[in-house]
Amino acid sequence: VTAGALDGIFAALSDPTRRALLERLTRGPDTATNLVGDLPMSRQAVVKHLQVLADAGLVQAERHGREVRYAPTPASLDGAVDWMVRAGAAWDARLNRLRARFEKQPSP
Amino acid sequence: MVLENENSPIVQRSVELDASVEEVWCSITEADHLREWFAPEVELDVIAGGAGHFVDDDGVARTAVVEDICLGERLSFRWWPDESGPVGSTVVTLVVAPRPGGTRLFVTERALTAVASAASRRSWTWRLDLLLLHTGLFVRA
Numbered sequence: 001v002t003a004g005a006l007d008g009i010f011a012a013l014s015d016p017t018r019r020a021l022l023e024r025l026t027r028g029p030d031t032a033t034n035l036v037g038d039l040p041m042s043r044q045a046v047v048k049h050l051q052v053l054a055d056a057g058l059v060q061a062e063r064h065g066r067e068v069r070y071a072p073t074p075a076s077l078d079g080a081v082d083w084m085v086r087a088g089a090a091w092d093a094r095l096n097r098l099r100a101r102f103e104k105q106p107s108p
Numbered sequence: 109m110v111l112e113n114e115n116s117p118i119v120q121r122s123v124e125l126d127a128s129v130e131e132v133w134c135s136i137t138e139a140d141h142l143r144e145w146f147a148p149e150v151e152l153d154v155i156a157g158g159a160g161h162f163v164d165d166d167g168v169a170r171t172a173v174v175e176d177i178c179l180g181e182r183l184s185f186r187w188w189p190d191e192s193g194p195v196g197s198t199v200v201t202l203v204v205a206p207r208p209g210g211t212r213l214f215v216t217e218r219a220l221t222a223v224a225s226a227a228s229r230r231s232w233t234w235r236l237d238l239l240l241l242h243t244g245l246f247v248r249a
Contacts, residue, residue, distance in 0.1 A: 087119045087198070087217050090164070095123040095215065097145035098135060102127045 012056035013085055017041070018049050022058055022072060029062065029071035119217045125210055132204050132211045133180050152185075160185060175199065 013019055017039070024030070024038060032050060036043045050070050053059040059070045125132055135141045142150040149163035152172065160172030172187035181204060188197035203214040 083219055084119055087219075088121070091119060091121045091215055091217065093165075094146055095121055095213070098213070099123055099125060101135070101145055102125050102131070 008056040009058065009085060010088060012052050012058055013089075015049070015052075018053055021046070021049055022053060025059060025070055025072045029069040031067050031069055033067075035070075118219070119215075121215045123213050123215075124207060125213060127211055129180060129204055129206050129211050132213055136183055136202050136204070136213070154183065160187070162187070176201075180204065 013022070020039070021035060024035065032043055032047050035050075036046050039046060050059060050061075054061060054070075057073060057075065059072050062069050062071055127135075135145065137152070137154045139150045139152055142152065147162040147164050149161070149169075151162075152158065152160035152174075154174060154177060156174055156177055158174040160174065162170045162172065164170070169190040170187045171190055172185045174183070174185045176182065176184040182201065184199060184201040186197050186199050188194050198217050198219045201214075201216045201218075203216075205212050205214065
């Protein structure tokens, strides 16, 4: 995994809807239409989110006859990437709080 | 995937802070300060070999041991979720460096070999699950 690819993964997973979609797909590949049923958003919005996940290499579209099923790629479920994504998100949150702490203080 | 044993998973961040090195050092070493940004519950004995305990926003509790400290410059500790025990430990290193008009804090968290191999075992389990899902032989609970 290159730094650029990791940036793409982080960017794709920065959105809670996309995290929910990926989590949903780990229970089994499914079509955008079926996914819409689980989410309060349009099919178009779901497809857009799936495209972002696909561009980051986290899911892939598989054509089955007339329907397109989305499946998480095995690499996206690698424990190391999973750890990096979660540990990275935790540090982003901590460092944002730290930065905010010093921003609140008026400069002397 | 190139994230195998010798190339252990790592998270690196840095942040520019509008504060002096001393202020940032206090923020990363004093429990009262750490509670304001690091985790809601913090105990940390900032000496080499000192023990620590953290509880995150999400309730995950971690035990820590200070590995290395260089006053005003660098703090390094090993920590692990209480749930997994030391086998799940990672090493956090915080480095404070002066910058014109402020201070930069560098953070590194590195997973150890044990975590990496546990992680790749997990990934094989996932792959197997997926394979079985694809072939329709397995339904996850």
